[in-house]
Amino acid sequence: MEMDTVLMSRLLTALTLGFHIIFATIGVGVPLMISIAEFVGIRKKDPHYRMLARRWARGFVITVAVGVVTGTAIGLQLSLIWPNFMQVAGNVIALPLFMEVFAFFFEAIFLGIYLYTWDRFKKPIIHWLLSIPIVIGGGLSAVFITTVNAFMNTPDGFTFENGTFAAVNPIAAMLNPATASKVFHVLSSAYLTCAALLAAIAAFMILKKKASAYHKKALKLTLTVTFIFAAINLLAGDTSAKFLAEHQPEKLAAAEWHFETEEGADLILFGWLNEDKETVGEIRIPNALSFLAHGDFNSVVTGLEETPEEERPPLWIHYMFDLMVVIGMFLLGISFFYLLVSKVKKWNEHNKWLLWSIFLSGPLAFLAIEFGWIYAEEGRQPWIIRGYMTVEEAATSSPYVGLMFLLFLGLYIVLGTLCIITLRKMFHNNPAEEELEKQYPTIKKSQE
């Protein structure tokens, strides 16, 4: 059987990115959480928070290692799997790719310094200062790489002559129409997801063992940050939707099964399509799509019929979009609910059901990242550079992509498994309470 190399190329890229994105998100978000915890610890002179920073940092290194190697993989795979794309687009997007590596370099240097200088300075604030370049480096690499992806969605900053890009303006290509909303959404969701992840760990520890002061503080800190970024992320999502309505209407229309251009368009949640392509069993919110798209309940929203049939994205991305949005709302709700309960003296914020919901929010946040990313990528099919190059034209002609897919699948299974085993071992045999006692002999276990 002839293997479809284009399909295999897409699957291999999706596999590598889908795996990398988990660790990339951690790489962007967790440094901020570490930095916040250490800062709070220094300001409040509370060793609990500094221990939090220390233990998070230790686990972080393991995920960074996997992030670095899978990031290297995707960097090389871009040229190996999509040689024709890189040959053409290299002229326009080389700058942000280059800058991304600089940002990563900067982060790598300071991460090495940060990890090995915990007790080296007399003033603890100096060590905290070292965390800032890590946060900035991680954030900037996300920014730069996102501009590349934004370019693929709304190419800009060049003229197109005889099948190649001419008169290139690298800065204009980076600052294309999609950049601002994408960067905003990527950063806020990465910070949100990592806060939710660390909150999930704290909730799990309280459920499994008794609620020690250490874990209670961890829960409160992480959920406060979760709430803040969930709110910001809601705004970012709204900005993205308004951007799509204006610049990529077919992506929004496919996500919302909005076929006919009309004013006062309804927002459709879930449901399915029957044989006549009519929506069945959906939850319908009247006029909400118009509001989401243009901030006006009666505005006109472009339907999918305006896009030529062969240039339409697949309709199943509707589910990806809905799941992402629902999870985002859940994260906002659960963190708000926790903060509310903790303010009222009579209520117990460590209620078993509440803690289980918080625990669930960690994995859900990562799922939302994956769903959102699949939605964004599938939503620009069949284009690799929207309007200029389709994925068919960009893929490698090498017949061995299928074999490489299996090889990398095996690699990621091994890496993922070993990463979890190593992290488990690292913390299972070394509870926070014992480490606190060792590190800060002034705190007694009884105070916990």
Next chain:
Amino acid sequence: MMSYEIIGITVLWFFLYGYLIVASIDFGAGFFAYYAKITKKDHIINQLISRYLSPVWEVTNVFFVFFFVGLVGFFPDTAYYYGTALLIPGSIAIILLAIRGSFYAFENYGSKRSNLYMFLYGATGLLIPASLSIALTLSEGGFIIETNGTVSLRVTELLTSPYSWSVVFLAIVSVLYISSTFLTFYAARANDKPALKIVRGYALFWSVPTIIASLTTFIALSQHNERHYENMLDLWWMFGLSVGFFMIAMLLIFQEKHYGLAFISVMLQFFFAFFGYGKGHLPYILDPYITIYENATQESMGIALIVAFIAGLCLLVPSLILLMKMFLFDADYVKGKK
């Protein structure tokens, strides 16, 4: 005024050189750590090795990423030719790098030391330089061909070429040579006499195959790509300097003094050989398909990349100096007191 193409390739070549040095230290150290374990000397030198490697392993990787991202950026056609031809060897190199990088973290930051991780770490340390050096071999031409718009790799020619094998051999022995001379310096710095004795022995031992392999590679190249060989003969003084620094390094290590200077001589030895090789290679990046002039990116992008590069260096150089001051030249840290 140099053209942006020349600046571009020089910058990239510097980064590849940087990678050659830092990665060799890292790859060789991995091999020596495993070798020490099976010869039951690990308690003497592995502490030393891991103290150096732990804060810098991530930085090493970036040099490499920098090189290939920069190469594709400055010369996008490299993506088309190398990308298509190298799908399999490139993917294998990625997997080896992935095993190496992540297993280092699992091993060193995780709780339990595992023999299997050590073995894989040591083995990949030799396999990666071998697999990466294939890209350099291919650049000489004759191994990648384009017929009717399809690029393919001539695997049989590659596997039967004396030149490609001499490059692989050179890559492996130089890794061990560079790494052991660095570890000699580092052990002397830490005042760790027993470790110094072992790694100094490695350095003296690996110097011999390194210089032999350099010569055989030179001869094999003369038969594979005469143009490049002639160019290199015109640059005879660079290779002369390279041999000169090799002798200085060996003399110092043999006399057991100035190990820091000895390592700098090793760096200069490779610097002149590497740049002499690179300069002789120009104007081709991939003989005969890609030259730096015909296949460079648009001028606006080339200049933007150079500006980004200078700005990046202003950020990186002070940070790298800070890193080295804290972990390489901080005597207390090296001795294990911090």
